[in-house]
Amino acid sequence: MRTTVSWWSAAIAMVALALGIWIGAPTVTCADPNGEEHDDDKGGHVHVPAPLEYADSHAPLRIWTDPKMIARGKEIYTTTCAVCHGDAGDGKGPAGLALPLKPSSFRDRAGVAEMRDNYWFWRISEGGQVEPFKSKGSAMPPWKGTLSVEDRWAVMAYQHTFTGHQGPHVPWEHPESVAMGHDIYRMSCVGCHGAQGKGDGSVGATLSPRRAPQPRDLTSSLFKFRSTPSGQLPTTGDLVRTISEGIRSSGGPFTIGLSGYRIMPSFRHMPEEQRLELVEYVKSLNKAFWERAEIRTVEIPPRPRVTPERVARGKQLYADAECLTCHGDRGRGDGKSAPELKDDLQLPIQPTDLTRPQRFKNGRRPEDVYRTLMTGFAGTPMPSYADALEPEQAWDLVFYVLSLSQGGTK
C-alpha cells in the first residue's frame, strides 16, 4: 500500500514539475548574431505583406547608407521613437517596457531581415492602428501625419543601423524577406517563367511554340500589362491584377481547353496575401523596382455614356490612328500588316481579334480597354496612344472597339 502511494506521489510530482516548467518557460527563441534573440511571439514580428497602397513605397537605395539621412533619422528617432523602442533600438524604452505588446527590437537581425522596406514604411506611417496590429493591441502611433516621407525614410535608415547590416535593406541582400513569395513562385510559376524568372521554364514554350506571346522574362523591364506610361515598370497593383486575372490568349490550337482561353492561368483562388507575397518576390528579380524615383499611373477618367455618335467618332479614329492596319477593317486581327508583325524577340505575333472581347489580354471592361490604349503593350507592336488621343477621343475609340463584337454598330 505504501509503495503504491509512493508511486502515485512521484507521478504527481513529475506532472507538477512539468507544469511548472511549462508555465515558467520563455517563448521559443533563436539566437541572433547581433546578440538579440529572435522571438516569433513578439507583436512586432507579424510580417504580413504591405497593403497595395503601400506596396510600391520602396525606399530609395541611397537612404540606407547616406550619413545625412542616418543623422536626420537619429534626431527624429531620439525624440519620437526611443521612448518605446529604446535608445539602443532594442525595444526596451521605458514606455515600451510598460506595454503588453512589446515594441520591435531593431537589434534582432533575423527579424529585421524578414521585414521588407515597404512593410517598414507602412508600419511607421500607419503605426498599430491598422490590422492585423490593431486587433493585437499595438500601441504604435501613426506617423504619416507628422513625419514627411523623407523623414520616415530617415528613421528607417537610422533604425537599420542597429542591425549592424552594411548596405541597403533590399531583398537581394535579405532573401529571407521574400522567402514566402519564392516558395509560392517555385510551386506555381517555375514551369513557365523558369527558376530564375527569365521566362525559360520547360512548359511555357510549348504553349505557343516559336510564336509570341512567350512567358515573361521577369528580370527584364518589359511588362505588357501596366497602368503606368509606356516604357515604365508596372505598379504592384498591376502585377497583382495580372496574377489574379491571368492572361487570355488570342487563340490558336494550343489554347483549346484552357480555362477562359487563358494562356496564363488566373491565380484568383490564391489568398490575396499570398499573391502579394508572390509579387514581392517577382519584384525582387528586378532592381529597377527600387530605382524608380516616382510612379505615375495613367489616369482613367469617369466613363461617359455610350452614344451612337461616340461610336461613329470612334470608328473614324480607328481608321485615322491606323488601328485597322494591324487589327483589320472589322477588327478580326487580319490587317494587312498582321502577317509581318513581330515582337521585340523577333517572334511572330498575332494582333488581337477585337471581335472577341472575352479574349482581350488586358481585360474586356471599357476601363481595361482604355488603359490598354493609353499604355500600349511593351515589347509588342501595340503602341501607347497617350500622346495621340485626348481622353474623350480615347473613350470614343474604346466604345467602337467594344462594338466590333456586335458588328461595329452598337
Add this chain to the structure above:
Amino acid sequence: MIRMISVLLTALLGWSVALADEAPISGAVKSVDTVAQTVTIESTAKGKTRQVIVYLKPGARVVKFVRSTDPAKPGFVEQAVPLTDVKPGWLVSVATKHEGDKEVADLVKVVLER
C-alpha cells in the same frame, strides 16, 4: 512526501493566480474623473476592444518619460503628471489588479501625449 507535493501544487496554483490577477493594459484614454480618481481606457487585445475603468489607489502616480537633463545619466527619467493634465486620446499603460469587481492601479505610465 504527500505533504511536500501538496505544498508544491499549492505554490504552483498560487503563482498562476497571482499572474492572472495582475495584467498590464494599454490604450487610449477615453475620459478622466479627477473626483472619483478614475481613468477610462479603451484597450484592444486579441481582437477585442473594451473600455476599462481604472481606479487609482490613494497616492497613485501618473508619470511620463522625458529626456534626462543630467549629462551623467543620459536616457529617460520619469516625470510626474497631475491627473488633471491627462487628456482623452493620450496613450497610457497601466498594470492593474483586481480588487473586488474593480481594476485598481497605483501607477499610470503615459506612452504618448496626443
